[in-house]
Amino acid sequence: MVALSRQEQKKQTREMLLNSALKVFSSKGLMATNTLDVAKDAGVAHGTLFLHFPTRDDLLTEVIDSFGDEIGFEFAGVAEKTESVRELLLALLRVIEKNECFYTRLVIEGPLLPRDARNAIFLIQTGIALQLERVMKKGIAEGRLRKLPLHLLVNSWIGMLNHYLANRDKFAPEGSVIARHGIELVDYFINLIVREGE
Numbered sequence: 001m002v003a004l005s006r007q008e009q010k011k012q013t014r015e016m017l018l019n020s021a022l023k024v025f026s027s028k029g030l031m032a033t034n035t036l037d038v039a040k041d042a043g044v045a046h047g048t049l050f051l052h053f054p055t056r057d058d059l060l061t062e063v064i065d066s067f068g069d070e071i072g073f074e075f076a077g078v079a080e081k082t083e084s085v086r087e088l089l090l091a092l093l094r095v096i097e098k099n100e101c102f103y104t105r106l107v108i109e110g111p112l113l114p115r116d117a118r119n120a121i122f123l124i125q126t127g128i129a130l131q132l133e134r135v136m137k138k139g140i141a142e143g144r145l146r147k148l149p150l151h152l153l154v155n156s157w158i159g160m161l162n163h164y165l166a167n168r169d170k171f172a173p174e175g176s177v178i179a180r181h182g183i184e185l186v187d188y189f190i191n192l193i194v195r196e197g198e
Contacts, residue, residue, distance in 0.1 A: 010052075013042075013044065013048065013052065014052045016042050016044070017038060017039075017042050017044070017048075017049055017052055017053070017059070018062060018063055018066055019042075020038050020039075020041040020042035021033075021038045021059055021060075021063045022063050022066075022067065022099065022102055023041060024037050024038050024041050025060070025063060025102060025105060026099065026101040026102040026105060027101065029105060029109060030060060030105050030106070030109040030110075030112075030113060030117075031109055031112060031113075034056065035049050035050070035053075035056050035059065038059065057114045057116065057117065060113070060114075060117050061114075061116045061117045061120050064106065064117055064120040064121060064124070065120050067099060067102060067103075067106075067124070068120060068121075068123055068124040068127070070095075071095050071096070071124060071127070071128070072124070072127045074091075074095045075091060075092055075095050075127070075128065075131060076127070076131060078091035079091075079131035079134065079135065082135065083135060083138055083139070084135070085132070085135055085136055085139060085145070085190060085193070086186060086190050088131065088132065088135050089132075089157065089186045089189065089190075090182075090183075090186055092128060092132075093161075093178050093182040093186070096178060097176060097178040097179065097182070100165070100176055100177065100178055103165065104165040104166065104168060104177075106121050106124070107162045107165050107166050108166050125158060128158065129154045129155075129158065132153075132154045132157065133150045133151075133153075133154055136150055136153055136154070136193070137150060139193075143195060144194065144195060145193050145194060145195060146192075146193055146194070146195050148193070153193060156189070156192075157189050160185060160188075160189065161185060164177050164181055164185065165177050
């Protein structure tokens with residue numbers, strides 16, 4: 001077995017802390033989770049966490065950034081290959097569903113977070129919006145979609161999805177909103193934006 005270098009150990013510990021933080025923030029909530037919760041879940045000393053993340057807010061922002069990078073990478077990969085709004089929305093749901101609890105926490109608790117964390121959430125939403133706008137703009141130009149302001153189309157989709165996620169206890173109390181309502185939401189939205197006769 002090859003021993004890890006000090007740098008590799010630090011990187012491995014940092015990743016372990018980020019994974020634990022994602023898990024604990026998802027289950028306990030963004031506001032309710034403290035650094036001791038994360039250190040315990042990761043199986044490291046509390047002080048070790050602070051070597052990697054000087055403050056709780058630094059840890060939270062880094063978790064949101066990492067989550068956003070993952071969503072952005074997977075979603076952009078699909079967005080580059082499709083001209084179908086439906087296919088793009090379904091891809092977005094697949095990406096979000098992997099960490100639906102965390103994404104839902106961002107929707108619900110995001111406005112209460114420190115500025116850097118709120119900015120990181122805004123960047124995630126902006127990345128999603130830009131990909132949706134690109135595909136929708138082409139659909140409008142080709143006459144497949146109704147000619148409506150793009151910002152209203154995109155924000156209507158994001159708002160509808162976020163409403164269902166934020167009210168999961170009403171729409172899917174037994175589990176995943178996306179598993180239960182995702183296809184229905186996509187179909188409903190597509191019916192709103194597709195031109196009649198298409």
